[in-house]
Amino acid sequence: MIRVAIVDDERLLRSGLQLMIDAAADLEVVASCSGVDALRQIAETRPHLVLLDIRMPEIDGLTILRELRGWEDPPVVAMLTTFQTDELIAEALRSGARGYLLKDVDPPDLTAAVRSLVSGQSTLAPAVARTVIDGYLRRADETEAVRMVDRLSPREREILRLIAEGLSNAEIGNRLYLSSSTVKDHVSAVLNKLDVNNRVQAAVLAHRARLVEDS
Template sequence: MIRVVVVDDEALIRSGFSLILSAADGIEVVAAVPGGQALEAVAAHAPDVVLLDIRMPDVDGLTVLRHLTELPESPVVAMLTTFDADEYVAQALRTGASGYLLKDTDPDDLAPAVRSLYEGAVVLAPKVVPTVVDGYLRHHRGLDSAAADVSMLTGWERRVLRGLAQGLSNAEIGARLHLSAGTVKAHVGTLLVKLSVANRVQAALWAQRAGVLAEDGNL
């Protein structure tokens, strides 16, 4: 059972997401709270996934995210917003968010997105991918530096990185490479350190910047 906490300042959003997710197989919404209660809810319920509003009147969503990423066993966090061109998205990704969803996400897509987050995949709303990528890359080093960073990876790490850039989960990458999910997770941890990035989203963006996807369509 995937345990989920929904954090949003709007009661309607909290109740709507809770109803949709609670009706899905294998997902349990253990709490739905406004921003000021986010950290308390996470401490009390130890969720696997947190859906976190990026803009709230009572507390800054990025501040909550920062606290969550510092926990010994931090949950996977996806940011929620009504905006498809939010200036805070790049900062959220740098801070450790693993996804970015619009609040008007199709109800049929919400549960699959949560499952993908739980499995370790990068989840970005399709409408914002260009904005996210462009905004992130504008604030980071150039192409030559990215290529140099990627060149430090072993062959296996490079193939795993290509899988991350394709949005695959650890299990999906493992199936394609005939590796266990645990081995893939270890490779992911190593390449994150080598690339000096905080999470899978940032690694995927580096892969795009360095042209890793253009090398080969397959893993």
């Protein structure tokens, strides 16, 4: 039997999850509690898997997760939550969670995820997987943008920042006390080094590289 512990501050949710899990012939809920009793009950029942709410009033799930990861033979932990922000997912995965499931998971998906997690695989809810992928692509875009902006000289970076703020060549010249022809030359150099076709594309790169604050 695969032993499962459910840690959540909502008793009704715990009951529903227990019904779904206990309905499977090879799964058994051995502990069901709020965060304040979690470590004691997990230590007493030694489940294979802990389904752990990430936000609870007495003690948050990430704190419990970090404590469990310090045990000599820790259980597998999957976060079970309604929250799917980049920060929470990243922090949970960095802290040792092997899965991240949403509370509206269907019963067959839940029991399949339990078996998969205990067998050594990682499991992310589809919506969470999309968040992780989108976050990865966004960070990749930022990294590439930073690399490209690093090609520029200090003066060219300043020109790019002002382009991204929406200033015209004349306004840039007034701001930096440069002639229009000099600004034009700098702008051309910026576009060439960034390998973009126009000021809008340059401005997008500047924002991705966090050269300017998003507005």
